[in-house]
Amino acid sequence: MKVSYSWIKEYTNIDADIKSFCDEMTMSGSKVEEWKVLGEGITGVVAGKILSIEKHPDADKLVVCKVDVGSGEIQIVTGATNVNAGDLVPVALHGASLPGGIKIKKGKLRGAVSDGMLCSLSELNLTLNDYPNAIVDGIFILDRDIKPGTDMIHELGLDEEIIEFEITSNRPDCFSVIGLAREAAATFKKEFSVKEPKPLEKGTGNAADMISIEVYDKNLCPRYTGRVITDVIIEPSPEWLRKKLRDAGIRPINNIVDITNYVLLEYGQPMHAFDLDNIRGGKIIVRSAGEGEEIETLDDQPRKLDPSMLVIADSERPVAVAGVMGGADSEVTGNTKTILFESANFNMTSIRLTAQKLAMRTESSGRFEKGLDMNSTLPAVNRACELVEELGAGKVVPGVIDVCANIPEKKKIPLRPEKINAFLGTDIPREEMINIFKPLEIEINGDYAIAPSFRPDLLSEADLAEEVARFHGYNNIKATMLAGEGTTQGKRSYKQNLRNIVENVCLSAGLYEIYTYSFTSPAVFDRLRLPAESILRKTVIIRRPLGEDYSVMRTTTLPEMMKVISHNSNRSVAKGGFYEMSFTYHPVDKEELPEQRTVLTMGLYGGGDFYDMKGIIMNIADTLGIAETEYIPVIDNPVFHPGRCAAVTVDGKSIGTIGQVHPEIADNFEIPGDTVLCEMDIDAIYGLANLNRKYSELPRYPSVSRDIAVVVDDEVSAGNIIKLIKATAGSNLEDVEFFDVYKGEQIGAGKKSLAFSMTYRSAERTLTEDEVGTSFDKVVKALADKTGAMLR
């Protein structure tokens, strides 16, 4: 809400300077977004009287004017053609500043001295709406009787201090100058008064004889108040009115429309003026729109209506979309003679939905949406009539047509000062609370506070506490530390700790954490080469997304990881490693909420390989105390290289997938072919981890090591060999470690050599060569029998 400080001061005797006014208002809850002087940066402009105009001796298109600027006579050269001797115009003197940082300096134009500049509207940041009698591309001729030398900045209201308030949705009353003035008066403990509008009603007859008003659904339109004006003369509003609208950011149009807008700003009550001669059948009907009904609104747009929308209609057709915008063919025009002022109260939800459906949020709908006071329709319409009389814009017909449902009773709220003090942590006496309430028009009746009808936000004691706190000063409440009865111990949960441990392993492997969006494009599944029936294609779909790329919740995190890798490798970051601890989202049949799975995603490119990634996973497993992880080759995962992909399993259950990307995937996502990815199911890990460590005694006897190198067929996996070694070497085998794989001519085609180091140790004694040798031989035999392995 934008308003000039001077308008607020019309209702209260505040004299604070603008800076402290804004600060204090912000601190009492009416947040000032910003304030500025309307003509900020404009200086040195005075009224000047053109004394004479002569042709410029050396330029056909210029004239030389002698101008009386009060302090003396100066000479100004101008190219303007609309000035005549005797005209009063704004003159920017030597040293003046104009919008856009323009500085006016004495100088010579084609040899003739020019001491300043004659100003047009736009040079003073004004428009034709502000001064309808001026012309667009000429000098602004002043139609008023002022002395040359008069400060034009003040004269044109360019020195107005304009304040922009942020009004929260719970305070519809503050969407008005009166509401803000009331808050201001309470904040500064100053007087506040609003004169009750009383039109003189010099018209003839009675409004009720000229128009009837019928409301079909009083839930949708609890109150409709109308008054009639005859003998209307449409003309521009006087300057003071235009200035007020201008200051509030509203374009002046004509006297009648300006009056409705003025009242909208002053009372916060939207109004509309119909040309009564265009209302057919002498009838206003407030009803729901018919199916397929249409209206052309004031902005000349045809609008399709539906039965969820409330319209104001005459006996034949809609003449306004209720609370949103008037219709074009009943609008006030230059020929209007009789008008009906509408000042109504509409259901906030209905207006909100209609405005939303029609995509036309207006000053009016924006206010109705927040819930207006039913009591304000009458003073508002009377104020409009009063202004009509003040402006001589027409005659107010006696009689008010007021179709009104029951006005709800004012809200009674129990007032327990001790409870409020206990809640705030304050010690404010009851009397002081009541003094806070008084200027807010909250009445006290025994142990109850009675909220004024314009304050729909005051419903409970907590709301009263807020009023007390606001005017006592939030920052005057003493800061204390919690002294609750119960004590709590702060800690991270088991799952949180576990994730932290996993992340620390990732960090120590050199991976950087990334944050990516949780939504993605459904097209990503094609790029992932997922088959049509893939379960990952079953997504949670956002009903109205920002765009295709953000339209479904991700079911896999790999695409975003690949996007990050692509981003980096495309920017010549030669290598990188990343991890992300995040979620995937999966619809669950018959469940309202989808399943959200915690996923660890890792990615390496430019120098890491499958085994680097596998090593990180092994470290994670180790750190979490997950004893037996197995890596089962996966040949049919569409994302990965068929020969370089594995399922990470524990007890036969997969907890993740690791692999080098398929070359087609590398192309699809524009990432290096050596990219290795891993997706791990953290939810599965929670149950497998064992952070409970028990000490086992340090070995007392020496170990014996034996290396074994065998040649096997290519298909025989190292994992299988290790399993066999463990199964046959006996209980003294402490550890077996892989250390080499070799393929080459010496071995023969289709073969490979695998080398392992076995460590034997007994807890009871030093092992003999014989014991180890026997075990070793058994291993060799078992490997030969089961895999055809040949000792190298």
Added chain:
Amino acid sequence: MGWRFFVAKNPINNIPIERGIRMEQRLKEILEIAESELGGITDMKALEEMRVRFTGKKGMLTEVLRGMGQLSPEERPAMGKLVNEVRSEIEGLMTSVREKLEKEALSARLVKEKLDVTIPGKRPALGRKHPLTQAIEEMEEIFIGLGYDIAEGPEIETVYNNFDALNTEENHPSRDEQDTFYITDNTLLRTQTSPVQIRVMKSSEPPIKIICPGRVYRADTVDATHSPVFHQIEGLVIDKGVTMGDLIGTLKLFAKNLFGEETDIRLRPHHFPFTEPSAEVDVSCWVCGGKGCRVCGGEGWIEILGAGMVHPNVMKACGIDPEIYSGFAFGMGVERAAMGRHNISDLRLLFENDLRFLRQF
């Protein structure tokens, strides 16, 4: 010194003078030679050579010992003792020279082994947490120390938990489809972490002290200051006798922990559906300390938090009696905090994950 000792202790006054004296003189000579030679020894090799010559199997002392056969049996023990004394005297002298040489050799080696310590170290790979995680964890730590637990909840929520239970009016603009991502009429991507508070209040008894960090969604198009995905961290306390003063005290402590001991806070009345009274909270500018600068837009204050006393309707919706309990809640945007402290001017950087960016934190 040894020599003097040797003379003084000379026990052999009863051996035949000539032979005894000759051997004795020979020993004295050997000792003198050893002493003078040792002075010129500068390396281990020469020292070893000397050892062989003097105390070795074929060395000078052995030679003397061999000559003992010419002595009478009575003379031999005394002379034998004398030889051993000379031997240990020489050995002692050689040991100290060896030690000296070893020390010199060590020093020489150390000099040779000198490193150019200005050559950069070899760094084992080490990743970093994302600046948003760093910010969240720092805030979590502050509150864990104050007895808060970390609570979590799903990102896809019910409209009930996200709005209704939080006392958000049917007409509240935040419910608009333009602002909120709906999945169905009843489910949505949570627009705030507050539904976690609802879940905790419903499932546990006061006292409740929690911090809820998490990801939230709003239908904002991406630009330098907006993202449809962002993060919040919220706090909730419910107990008997919790006051607004406690809220202010807690926030003060938090601000001082996060932004430094000198930090002050300021509460401005505001409106949130789920708290009453509600406040927006400013901290004194961490750059200028409140004098006004470019970072705080000349205000001296920077808005970082929303807070308030939990609305009685919210407590009622969760089965907590507001006549018995009271509580406060507060929340802040993580991106804003991280951007402020690291001077990051474009929000998009946080989701772009450029390694050159991530390495800076």
